[in-house]
Amino acid sequence: MKTGTNDRIIIALLAALAALSIPFLTASTAGATGSGVLAAYTLVAPDTVSVSNLQARAVVPTGIGCPQLVATTGTGRKINKKMTMRVPGATTGAAFASLRACQANIPAPTEGVRSARVGGVTVPSSLPETFSKIAMLGDTGCRIDDDENPPEIDVQNCSKTTGTDPADYWPLAINSRSIAREKPDMTVFTGDFFYREDPCPANTLEIDYQLMCGGSPPPVQEYEFDDSDYGWMADVFIPMAPVFQTAPVLAVRGNHEQCDRGGNGWYLFFEISASSSPAACAPAVIGGPTTPDIAPTWSFDAPIRKGRTLRMVAVDSAYGRNFDITSWVTTQRLAYESAAELSRPVKGRESWLVTHRPMFGIEPVEEANAGLLQWTSVDQTAAAYGLISNYDLMVASHVHVAQVVKIPGQPPQMVVGNGGSKPDVASQSSYTRPQYGPLAKADGTPLSPNYTPYPTANYDWTAVKYGYVIATPNQKARQWTMTHKDYTGKRFATCALSGRQMACGAS
Numbered sequence: 061m062k063t064g065t066n067d068r069i070i071i072a073l074l075a076a077l078a079a080l081s082i083p084f085l086t087a088s089t090a091g092a093t094g095s096g097v098l099a100a101y102t103l104v105a106p107d108t109v110s111v112s113n114l115q116a117r118a119v120v121p122t123g124i125g126c127p128q129l130v131a132t133t134g135t136g137r138k139i140n141k142k143m144t145m146r147v148p149g150a151t152t153g154a155a156f157a158s159l160r161a162c163q164a165n166i167p168a169p170t171e172g173v174r175s176a177r178v179g180g181v182t183v184p185s186s187l188p189e190t191f192s193k194i195a196m197l198g199d200t201g202c203r204i205d206d207d208e209n210p211p212e213i214d215v216q217n218c219s220k221t222t223g224t225d226p227a228d229y230w231p232l233a234i235n236s237r238s239i240a241r242e243k244p245d246m247t248v249f250t251g252d253f254f255y256r257e258d259p260c261p262a263n264t265l266e267i268d269y270q271l272m273c274g275g276s277p278p279p280v281q282e283y284e285f286d287d288s289d290y291g292w293m294a295d296v297f298i299p300m301a302p303v304f305q306t307a308p309v310l311a312v313r314g315n316h317e318q319c320d321r322g323g324n325g326w327y328l329f330f331e332i333s334a335s336s337s338p339a340a341c342a343p344a345v346i347g348g349p350t351t352p353d354i355a356p357t358w359s360f361d362a363p364i365r366k367g368r369t370l371r372m373v374a375v376d377s378a379y380g381r382n383f384d385i386t387s388w389v390t391t392q393r394l395a396y397e398s399a400a401e402l403s404r405p406v407k408g409r410e411s412w413l414v415t416h417r418p419m420f421g422i423e424p425v426e427e428a429n430a431g432l433l434q435w436t437s438v439d440q441t442a443a444a445y446g447l448i449s450n451y452d453l454m455v456a457s458h459v460h461v462a463q464v465v466k467i468p469g470q471p472p473q474m475v476v477g478n479g480g481s482k483p484d485v486a487s488q489s490s491y492t493r494p495q496y497g498p499l500a501k502a503d504g505t506p507l508s509p510n511y512t513p514y515p516t517a518n519y520d521w522t523a524v525k526y527g528y529v530i531a532t533p534n535q536k537a538r539q540w541t542m543t544h545k546d547y548t549g550k551r552f553a554t555c556a557l558s559g560r561q562m563a564c565g566a567s
């Protein structure tokens with residue numbers, strides 16, 4: 061961030077906040093305490109990180125130190141815990157100079173915690189004994205792309221929250237408030253938080269870009285990554301405050317959180333593994349290149365009722381290519397091997413894979429390269445080849461739509477990429493079923509001699525509509541109802557999962 065731009069950005073952020081009427085930093089939360097906490101949330105964590113499966117986080121200005129986590133038990137007893145500061149890599153320099161993150165585990169369930177606050181701001185403090193409602197969304201930030209080579213400007217209207225043309229508005233704040241109104245037990249975020257990857261372009265004769273994204277925190281030009289602390293405030297913490305206040309969040313990393321994009325913010329604010337430093341993505345030297353990496357696979361068990369558990373297995377699929385099989389497969393396969401181990405069949409346990417890139421996801425037909433089909437993220441499909449038989453469902457996003465794809469003999473793929481980021485193509489008829497299956501070329505021959513292509517889908521369903529999904533378990537094991545809602549909270553479709561079958565209908 062260059063000197064002199066900070067004040068302008070803060071004013072723009074506050075103006076955006078006022079316009080969106082978000083209950084953020086209001087007198088009843090951080091402002092009243094004077095603690096300086098700018099955002100607070102609770103992440104779902106593996107057992108190895110937190111016995112409560114929960115870790116509270118706070119975002120504070122650099123220099124003021126971390127607040128305490130104050131948990132209150134059912135008997136009114138207060139448990140004070142020191143929060144540990146998460147410090148971004150020194151080589152992120154000016155981009156992350158202004159904000160710090162803080163963390164502390166929520167105390168064990170045996171303590172009977174009923175509520176928790178960080179610096180006076182209430183954070184979600186418990187998970188239910190049995191889960192009945194899980195919210196899911198992904199791909200949420202406001203797209204600002206101004207590519208030089210080849211020159212192409214792709215900008216979403218970040219200052220407009222409602223509309224009909226998906227390119228012309230950014231509904232994340234309203235979507236978040238709708239999710240909060242659902243009061244889910246937990247929210248699953250499937251990756252791609254960060255989209256402010258370029259400065260807002262100068263106006264042209266035809267387009268008033270400044271009206272769409274003027275004041276958006278720009279990347280630091282000299283750096284080889286795109287994100288900044290203020291960028292994360294604008295794209296994530298301000299619009300998503302209602303989601304963070306409502307329920308713990310299980311988050312996985314998207315390709316927009318690759319180290320050369322929004323990865324520094326991911327590791328500072330959202331990575332949960334004990335072995336990943338908040339500086340994991342930082343370049344070796346200021347202005348230097350970043351190195352591709354992968355965060356550890358982990359799992360979380362949500363009890364549904366006595367004798368029935370949902371295990372969510374989280375895999376980092378930030379890297380890899382959409383339409384090519386590359387050498388990244390070797391690294392990525394290790395993550396899916398761990399996931400296969402974590403999802404091994406156990407009586408009463410049903411497993412879902414939760415990862416950003418779909419194993420079987422259909423891009424719009426316009427996006428496919430010549431000679432290739434529009435199956436996306438084939439690096440992941442190849443990396444997980446032969447390792448997905450344990451799942452009842454695979455949840456992902458990456459394609460900015462709501463989608464279900466069923467490949468014969470494989471678990472269904474659900475895509476919840478309609479959280480707020482502009483879709484590549486807004487016309488529903490572009491999301492056609494390819495003639496051949498994943499890992500095939502357009503002529504049906506294998507993309508690689510190492511993998512026999514899958515058959516094409518025997519079922520697919522796509523909706524180009526901003527919103528989220530609410531997953532509700534049915535009485536019978538392995539049966540779920542997935543309700544698709546638009547960003548105002550209105551239901552527009554329902555999908556039924558039964559065993560490894562899935563079908564959707566308008567409703």
Ligand SMILES: [Fe+2]
Pocket residue numbers: 199252314316458459460477481
């Ligand atoms: Fe995305």
Ligand SMILES: [Fe+2]
Pocket residue numbers: 252314315316416457458459
């Ligand atoms: Fe993505």
